[in-house]
Amino acid sequence: MPMPPSPPLGEFARIERYFKPLAAGMPGALGLSDDAAVFEVPPGLQLVVTTDAMVAGRHFLADDPPAEIAAKLLRVNLSDLAAMGAQPYGYTLVTSLPRTCPESWLEGFVAGLAEDQARYGIGLLGGDSVSTEGPVTLAVTAFGLVPRGLALTRSGGQPGDLVLVSGSVGDAAAGLALLQGRLGSLGAEDDAFLINRLRRPEPRLSLGQAVRQQASAAVDISDGLVADLGHIAEASGCHAVIEAARLPLSPPLRRLVANDSVWLATALTGGDDYELVLTAPPARLAGLTALARTLGLALTPVGHLSEAAGSPVSVIGADGRPLALARTGWQHF
């Protein structure tokens, strides 16, 4: 391939300085000095593998702090592991960076990775670094472990199951609206809360692992509650009904909805919350909410599954009549 002009630091020097320390705790990473990582899956466990990419200007704002970009990159992947009920183990990373990317950006990015590695008990297993004339593009493949046969999937829902949502929804979409100036300030504290929900979503790993044998299906909310619950409905061969009045809303979002009901649609369809949507038989409701409480997390019933109908999801308004939504969620592409 054509020899590129010398970057500030060559690929190997960058690996040495920035990425090797991230692999320090992972013997299988072979110090990032080999062609591949080698590791074992302990007996009785299955490997869970997910991959998610982010592009500057589309999945994050180009001038977002690099540590927050790193946090989001890891957490959207960990959220997929959470939805499968898996315990995270490690990840590989592909960075496509403009040649002009300053070392300070990389330092912040790596610091963000290191912080979340410690937070979630994971380490770097390998990766690749390429340069691009285009926007910063980042891809993580995350690895988790789950006891054999116990992975949560999207396909186990049954008619009659309740639909439950962890935490609150719509916050990340409001945070994005704030950052993009489509929503005026709600006061420093609310603004910070909503923007933090966008930039540092909390993958519901403990919840996913705890409900493995009680939930019938699970998905994480990346594209919006309606769209992602639609995935459960389709994979399970069911129809899902959401009662909009039961949506779990944070205090700032509740105030927004009270002022303008468009925010209710945002809570239903806004992406990037990375909460879990679970389905479970009604008999398990008390146990599940109690379990979530021990994790300090709300788990709110918002609807139920019924026999398959025309559309995967319908939404019932507070007046008991169906709500029409302009869109069901983001179509990333």
Add this chain to the structure above:
Amino acid sequence: MPMPPSPPLGEFARIERYFKPLAAGMPGALGLSDDAAVFEVPPGLQLVVTTDAMVAGRHFLADDPPAEIAAKLLRVNLSDLAAMGAQPYGYTLVTSLPRTCPESWLEGFVAGLAEDQARYGIGLLGGDSVSTEGPVTLAVTAFGLVPRGLALTRSGGQPGDLVLVSGSVGDAAAGLALLQGRLGSLGAEDDAFLINRLRRPEPRLSLGQAVRQQASAAVDISDGLVADLGHIAEASGCHAVIEAARLPLSPPLRRLVANDSVWLATALTGGDDYELVLTAPPARLAGLTALARTLGLALTPVGHLSEAAGSPVSVIGADGRPLALARTGWQHF
């Protein structure tokens, strides 16, 4: 995230049409309809994981046929598995495509993936599709299996070991020179041979698996023989000596070298050949070359390892004197 304008086909429709068929033979892929893939590593085996990305204009030419881009993308990853002695199992794929990417490109790309999946007995496990304003960027994470403790690494070389190279070197660099017009035509047959070596490198999977217990170290040639052998030398705490006169050259490359010795430097430092470099004790030479012969592959001794010295690699010319090289290989970044 901001709602992008509608692409020709939405993400889900593209997954349905193009990517689901690639996952058909992989039960762990869950039909690409879940948050993650789930699979088991059979007892006694370890998982080998590698990831390699390619950017248009840097790792391939933007107007290369998409099936050949797909082949190269898979094969550079499989080559890393070959260097570890692993048997390939499956892969995940991240595509970052401009919104203007025509369906015909995607069709050709997927056809190339399907062809190589069949050729190498692998399947798609999962992935992500994002759009970009920048060049096409593709990343594969490939998974292989190896008996516990038998993965080949870069670090097992010993002073006195021979250095062996599979196939021939320098062909891919000459193919690139042809495509870029830096080298005039050598005749249709030679041109096709060299360009095919660039676009469809053959990962030496059978060789890697066969020599697992006989080679002391291995690496694949992606950045050039000198650079990649340097990785073995450094990881093994040795110095490597290459005798340039012993380099295995294809007939077209031999003719080029006879005309202009700059092509010898190209054979030493040109990337993208994806041959294997092995080290092994001299006593194993006969067995190893016989074994390679049963695979229809040349395995040529080109030098040896000695005690660590200043530089990781030195090259001895046909006259027995050291050759100075302008560069040791590509620094991708």
